[in-house]
Amino acid sequence: MAAVDLELDGLEILSPAECWALLGEAKVGRVGVSLGALPAIFPVNYATAEDAVVFCTGPGIKLRAATANAVVAFEVDGFDEDAGTGWSVLVVGTCSETDDTTFLSDEARGRLRPWAGGGRDHVVRLSSEFVSGRRIVASAGRE
Amino acid sequence: MAAVDLELDGLEILSPAECWALLGEAKVGRVGVSLGALPAIFPVNYATAEDAVVFCTGPGIKLRAATANAVVAFEVDGFDEDAGTGWSVLVVGTCSETDDTTFLSDEARGRLRPWAGGGRDHVVRLSSEFVSGRRIVASAGRE
Numbered sequence: 001m002a003a004v005d006l007e008l009d010g011l012e013i014l015s016p017a018e019c020w021a022l023l024g025e026a027k028v029g030r031v032g033v034s035l036g037a038l039p040a041i042f043p044v045n046y047a048t049a050e051d052a053v054v055f056c057t058g059p060g061i062k063l064r065a066a067t068a069n070a071v072v073a074f075e076v077d078g079f080d081e082d083a084g085t086g087w088s089v090l091v092v093g094t095c096s097e098t099d100d101t102t103f104l105s106d107e108a109r110g111r112l113r114p115w116a117g118g119g120r121d122h123v124v125r126l127s128s129e130f131v132s133g134r135r136i137v138a139s140a141g142r143e
Numbered sequence: 144m145a146a147v148d149l150e151l152d153g154l155e156i157l158s159p160a161e162c163w164a165l166l167g168e169a170k171v172g173r174v175g176v177s178l179g180a181l182p183a184i185f186p187v188n189y190a191t192a193e194d195a196v197v198f199c200t201g202p203g204i205k206l207r208a209a210t211a212n213a214v215v216a217f218e219v220d221g222f223d224e225d226a227g228t229g230w231s232v233l234v235v236g237t238c239s240e241t242d243d244t245t246f247l248s249d250e251a252r253g254r255l256r257p258w259a260g261g262g263r264d265h266v267v268r269l270s271s272e273f274v275s276g277r278r279i280v281a282s283a284g285r286e
Contacts, residue, residue, distance in 0.1 A: 010261030027224045032175040032182045032216065038273075039175045041184060041218035043231045073175065075184035081170045084258040088186045115227040116279045118153030130181075136259045 014133030019089045022133065023048050023076060027111065031055070031126075032073035033065040045115055046074075047108035053091055053126040054104065056114050066095040066124040074126055089133040091126065098125045157276030162232045165276065166191050166219060170254065174198070174269075175216035176208040188258055189217075190251035196234055196269040197247065199257050209238040209267040217269055232276040234269065241268045 014022070023029075032041050042062060046055040053074050057063050065072055072095050079086030101109065101123055114120035157165070166172075175184050185205060189198040196217050200206050208215055215238050222229030244252065244266055257263035 010257075010259035010263075028220070028222050028229070030173055030184060030218060030220070032184045034177075034182070038214060038235055039177070039182070039216035040235065041173060041175045041216045041233060043218070043220045043222070043229070045227075071181060073182035073184045075173060075186070077171070077173070077186045079171050079186070084188075086171070086186070086258070090184060092181055092183065114153075115229070116153035120153075 010137055011134040012137050014087070014089065014135055016131055019091075019131045019133040020048065020051070022078075022087065022089050023053065023091070023131075026076040026078065029053065029055075029074050029076040031062055031065075032075070033061060033070065035061055045111060045113075047104065047111040049104050049108050051128050053093075053128065054108065054112060055124055055126075056112050056120045057122050057124055058114075058118060058120040059122065062124065063097065063122050066097045066122070070095055071129075072126060085136045087133065087135040089131065091128050092130040093127045094129065095124055095126050098123050153280055154277040155280055157230070157232065157278055159274050162234075162274045162276040163191065163194070165221075165230065165232050166196065166234070166274075169219040169221065172196065172198075172217050172219040174205055174208075175218070176204060176213065178204055188254060188256075190247065190254040192247050192251050194271050196236075196271065197251065197255060198267055198269075199255050199263045200265050200267055201257075201261060201263040202265070205267065206240065206265050209240045209265070213238055214272075215269060228279045230276065230278040232274065234271050234274050236270045236272040238267055238269050241266050 044055040077088035187198040217234040220231035
């Protein structure tokens, strides 16, 4: 696994607890799915609950991935472009559509309202099977 | 294609020219690749040149995708979390590693310096085969 070690050079690995704390603070994440043989990435506003990422969508690519119980990637990040620092968290897991939203807090329900409006009333639950996070070590690229 | 129409409800479709203008302004994008059968998304700082997205990486997942000439997704976005508005641009294309960086401007070279440092000296060129962009129609979700 030397390649992975090298890829992480200059990056601090975040603990799962740190990852979930960051997931709880951000409002927009990106869902990575396959559309046929082609990859695609779409931003969504989302909420977290019970080690899952939850978002709403309309009848389209993201919902098809969800109803197929596809494995998808979900990423959130934050960067300071001037300082050249930042962090990212990646969640990989299985999606499913759910009608039961009783596991969501009122605050989470508020976060789920789709910014784009327009009939995005399907609730998709991404069950986290893998979470990882990285933070750029301050000044790592400034030597 | 009714599903696609619905998915775009509440979203303005951006022209390729608008997409490239936004790609030229942002500094951080996200690369979507497959790691074995699992999807993953990694942020990178990048530059654009000649209808291509260029980024640097170390010997790892992103470089393996590049050297395999894999089709990858690349996404940039910008959001106003308080207003609930934003935009995103998706580029899909084939990656390849390149030793020739003469097609890059000095400004682009400056953007390519990896923030995380650490031996990320492989230049990957993502040749755009498909670009699309969407912008949330102001107040679309606020009815």
